[in-house]
Amino acid sequence: MKEFAWLGIVRHGESVGNVAAAEAERGHAEVIDLAERDADVPLSETGRRQAQAVARFFEQSPARPDMAIVSPYLRTRQTASGLRIPVVVDERLRDRELGVLDLLTNAGVHARFPEEARRRARLGKFYYRPPGGESWADVLLRLRSLLRELREDHPGGRILLVGHEATVWLIRSLAEGLAEPELMALARGEAIANCSISSWRGDGGRLSPERFNDVGHLEAHGAPATEQEEVRAETA
Template sequence: MIQTPSPVEHDPQASFLDGPGLPSGVTRFWLVRHGVVTAQARQTMYGSLDVPLCQDSLRDHEPAFRDLAQRVPEGALWFSSPLQRAHLTARAIMKHRPGAEADKEPALVPGVIEQSIGAWNGLPHEDFAEAIKGRSTHPFWGLGPLERPPGGESMADVEQRVGLALSELADAHPGRDMVVVSHGGAIRMALAFALGIGTEPALRFTIQNLSISIVERIGGQWRVVGVNIMPAFEVPQWANLAMQAETVAAQGPAAE
């Protein structure tokens, strides 16, 4: 069962050993996975398809959006994958930000989009299981890290793409906090890039809906500060089941 913290009064940045301020020379990325998509989409391998968010989740996860907005430092820059499930999640969080930030739009970054599974985008789960028979697989992602779907990308391709996107953002905005709302597979590959561990081990990370993972660049080097940090909110029963289903389905690149 997915566990979430109970709502409590807290310093949202108290977990940073060096204090909440961004030290000189540090560029920090707050990588947020999008919210829960529709039940219809969850029945398929939606990969990089532009599937919509579940409207019930937008309503019921409002406390989570508010909590996420409070965790991010003032003055952060906001970015998002172009897919609506990421862009609308960013907006749902940003509307709780102070002042003019609440009315801004996140800048769209194609480099942090989810893995394209090409001809398999939109396949029902059972059809995908049939399609990958005889191919290299991974226990927590379906396809092996070097396996490229017909007309799609391997996860190694995604790691290269996401790493380049984060590096370009870090070069363009050194010393800033940046929020990037993205996808489960793309965030795993951001961790692979930051840690330099390769694609296969990073697929063993769990990245839940609305979780934050934090990476930093310091003097040209990368490190990981936190992984899969959940906002403090009570999960409605239907949403808890939906989030569990997405986590289980992530044994293939379906629910990211």
Template sequence: MPLTITVVRHGQSESNVAFEEAFRAGRAVALERPDSEAELTPLGREQATALGRHLAAGDPPELVLCSPYRRTVRTWELVAAELGADPEVRLEPRLRDHDMGRWSGMNLLALRERFPGQEENLTARLYAGFRPPGGESYPDVADRVREVVEELRTGHAGLRILIVAHDSVVLMFKHVIEDVPIDSVEAFGPVGNASVSVWRGTRPEVFNEMGHLPGKRPR
């Protein structure tokens, strides 16, 4: 069993901002850029640097598994610049974000316009196993996270592990490690950008902690 598994979310991305602005304005948005190519914003880079300084204050990771998406890789690069350590680093495709298939890049209003009658599937059925066209359900995400956790348990005993990933992946780590029912983990969100969650064995030490970020207070 790893000594600790620390899971962090990437810093704020351009797609995060686009969705937040569309939500506030009450308008539809459908992003053209593939989800995997979303860049960090200036704030996201600042958050990643602050995250790196926070992690540098503790024991450094010995193995880093990072989602291959651009925003997670860039987050790790900025964290690494602050760590002063040289852990083994692997890009891990199983830590990619929840794949929404043909619905990728669309907010709820855009979904209503383009796929009438599908709103309930997005808001209520993803945790129950519904897959968007060409995409994944949350149990699908949980299955790939579970594979990663089992490999860490059997092959990396006693190590400090750092995971750099996405909000959906953070929630699925909670589901898998703590055996929280999958239809209950949504209540632990939203998972903040550059937040930190730490497990020692199956015991959570912190979850979704953001007190290290500019303008945030420790909880």
């Protein structure tokens, strides 16, 4: 199967959910104060500026992507709205689903679901699946399906993905063939910035890293860099 000429992924811009989650953690609250369901959380004003910076970066790039594949969530669609390339929405790029832990802070999980907190600590982030939710391994399966289909339909293509924090890490694991211990060690040591760009270039039938979690384009186009966690209770 022919490899992509180039594969990139952008995490969505700062969302109002990111801001609410940060405020809840700072205030030691158990629940994140957010009215919208996760799929309907919009970008913040800062997030809109970041999305504009991403659009300007790719507009000025000498090797623009052929198309963008975008998570169906509002914040990702808003991030991709300024891209002047064909955009396709695919539900396999959606964020990880948290089930009963949705909108809980880490303190909220320990207070309301102590048994789940213990199970999460024992299994680790990659394999832990909250009731009604997904593990990172579950998300990896749908991303693997997506990339296989894209390779078949767009051999040698230049494909940009627009997704979420966890999907950036998991796309990296697929592009670079990372096993769980290596991936989790990397994820513990670095936060994925809003509207960061990560990319790999086709190199003799394989993908070679080009950049990861890069935010230089934000400063270049007058937007601040932010690293808020997704709206979820997560462990490091």
